[in-house]
Amino acid sequence: MEAVCKAKEVHNRTCPWGGQATEVHLAFFDIERIGWEEGDVICGLAVVGDQSVATGMMRVTCDAEPDNLHEEEEEAEEVVDAVADRELVTTTPRD
Numbered sequence: 015m016e017a018v019c020k021a022k023e024v025h026n027r028t029c030p031w032g033g034q035a036t037e038v039h040l041a042f043f044d045i046e047r048i049g050w051e052e053g054d055v056i057c058g059l060a061v062v063g064d065q066s067v068a069t070g071m072m073r074v075t076c077d078a079e080p081d082n083l084h085e086e087e088e089e090a091e092e093v094v095d096a097v098a099d100r101e102l103v104t105t106t107p108r109d
Contacts, residue, residue: 040064044070
């Protein structure tokens with residue numbers, strides 16, 4: 015619970031959109047392991063199960079965050095994956 019409270023404080027101080035934290039996203043496994051349920055309120059944040067959050071991690075979101083932020087991140091990952099499939103060929107300068 016302490017980690018959620020600290021994450022909320024950090025978010026509220028550093029949010030680029032100037033919003034106040036409203037939700038904490040956790041992996042479903044972590045929610046169950048801790049003994050919480052989706053919808054519980056911890057440090058004023060609603061607990062949300064999120065399959066995109068890795069076990070042991072959390073993501074704090076707010077009411078000022080753009081709705082399509084997560085979609086943009088996924089699109090960026092797809093572009094990186096497409097570029098990463100290319101083979102890197104290195105050459106040495108000739109003297």
